Amino acid sequence: xxxxxxxxxxxxxxxxxxxxxxxxxxxxxxxxxxxxxxxxxxxxxxxxxxxxxxxxxxxxxxxxxxxxxxxxxxxxxxxxxxxxxxxxxxxxxxxxxxxxxxxxxxxxxxxxxxxxxxxxxxxxxxxxxxxxxxxxxxxxxxxxxxxxxxxxxxxxxxxxxxxxxxxxxxxxxxxxxxxxxxxxxxxxxxxxxxxxxxxxxxxxxxxxxxxxxxxxxxxxxxxxxxxxxxxxxxxxxxxxxxxxxxxxxxxxxxxxxxxxxxxxxxxxxxxxxxxxxxxxxxxxxxxxxxxxxxxxxxxxxxxxxxxxxxxxxxxxxxxxxxxxxxxxxxxxxxxxxxxxxxxxxxxxxxxxxxxxxxxxxxx
Numbered sequence: 001x002x003x004x005x006x007x008x009x010x011x012x013x014x015x016x017x018x019x020x021x022x023x024x025x026x027x028x029x030x031x032x033x034x035x036x037x038x039x040x041x042x043x044x045x046x047x048x049x050x051x052x053x054x055x056x057x058x059x060x061x062x063x064x065x066x067x068x069x070x071x072x073x074x075x076x077x078x079x080x081x082x083x084x085x086x087x088x089x090x091x092x093x094x095x096x097x098x099x100x101x102x103x104x105x106x107x108x109x110x111x112x113x114x115x116x117x118x119x120x121x122x123x124x125x126x127x128x129x130x131x132x133x134x135x136x137x138x139x140x141x142x143x144x145x146x147x148x149x150x151x152x153x154x155x156x157x158x159x160x161x162x163x164x165x166x167x168x169x170x171x172x173x174x175x176x177x178x179x180x181x182x183x184x185x186x187x188x189x190x191x192x193x194x195x196x197x198x199x200x201x202x203x204x205x206x207x208x209x210x211x212x213x214x215x216x217x218x219x220x221x222x223x224x225x226x227x228x229x230x231x232x233x234x235x236x237x238x239x240x241x242x243x244x245x246x247x248x249x250x251x252x253x254x255x256x257x258x259x260x261x262x263x264x265x266x267x268x269x270x271x272x273x274x275x276x277x278x279x280x281x282x283x284x285x286x287x288x289x290x291x292x293x294x295x296x297x298x299x300x301x302x303x304x305x306x307x308x309x310x311x312x313x314x315x316x317x318x319x320x321x322x323x324x325x326x327x328x329x330x331x332x333x334x335x336x337x338x339x340x341x342x343x344x345x346x347x348x349x350x351x352x353x354x355x356x357x358x359x360x361x362x363x
Contacts, residue, residue: 004049004119005029009039009065010081011057015104019052022108023115036060040068048076050119055082066098077122079114081106184303185214190350191299191340192292198339199295212264213296216271219249243280246272263292271296276330286333294333298324298340301331306351317348 006028008019016032023030031048033039036059039051051069053062062080069078079100099118102110193210201209220228223245227238234242249268253261270284270293277285289297305320315323321341328334340347 005031005047006050006052006115007039007042007048008032008052009034009036009057009062010052010054011035011059012054015054019111022111026112028115036062036065039065043069043073043076049122050077050079050115052079052081052115055080055084075122075125077118079118184307187303187351188216188296188299189214191302191347192295194343194346194350195295195298195336195340198343199336208260208263209267209292209295212260212267212292213299215249215253215261215264216267216296216300217245217249218252218264218268219245219247221252222248243272246270247281266290267292267296269293271300273297274331275333278330289333294336298332298336301327302340302347303351 006023008016008023008030010016010019010032011034013034016034020030020032031042031046033042035057039053042048043051051065051073053065055062062082066078066080069076077099079102080098081102081104083104099121100114102114106114189210189212192213193206196206196209197203223242227234227241230238246269250265253265253268256262256265267290269281270289273279273282273284273289273293274297275286275289275294277283279289302320302324305315305323306317308314321344324332324337324341328337
């Protein structure tokens, strides 16, 4: 089942029913409209991957709708269905961005082939725009963040409280782009510092991890909003764009002359690596992943699973622990994960008691 959504616009009820039966039987979700005004209303309230539009209808013509789609719904595939086999009309439709042109009557197979081709053309356009837009946004946003970080490098001798506040504000500004709150940013630092302290790392290093860990997702400043804020699962192409944030974050933070930002760069680059070598971007296995990256990986996933996201609600604590335990030795360093879970009560204190009761019974 494809699950892609199609809007059929035709003023003849039998035609709408025939379209709908064929498309639904092939796994598409289908809505119908008997007029351009009705189609306009549906397009304003819901998302569609493809619009199949009759050319000659009572009232406003299909060509009017095509012009509007070309202006304001560029990611929607458009398929023209008409009873007129006129090259001039086909050319005019093509000028308005139509992805296919069908002359009635046509067979079921012809319809499905045209639909598949139109959707694929729209996917290619979307991938091309993502690639171009990502590069432009990456350059612009990365420059802005680098400029904001100059003060941190140049003023390394500031007292800790001033430097911490500067990093906190910048981290929260980045987090706001993907609907992550300042509380989320602070929790990542606090969880990571807690785990570092449990591992008996010296207090200066714990303090550095506390300040650097919230910068783990700074590379998301270069990810297009259409991907970052998407309320549904990402496509493989979109996921590849999203995964670039690890390398982008490293490149923004590295080579600043600040040891603290060098640590943040290391974390940004490695917090999505997995101990089985199946993470990204470098597929590092086991202890080849820096300790700070392994620590933040646990903190980040725990907070992600216990927080609301655009595409799902938060998971209960028991479900979160089950998923993380399953990842021990594959996704997460098993020794660090055991330490994190053994100190779960302290973790929940850091989280502000979002789960409620003490978690001893879940250990």
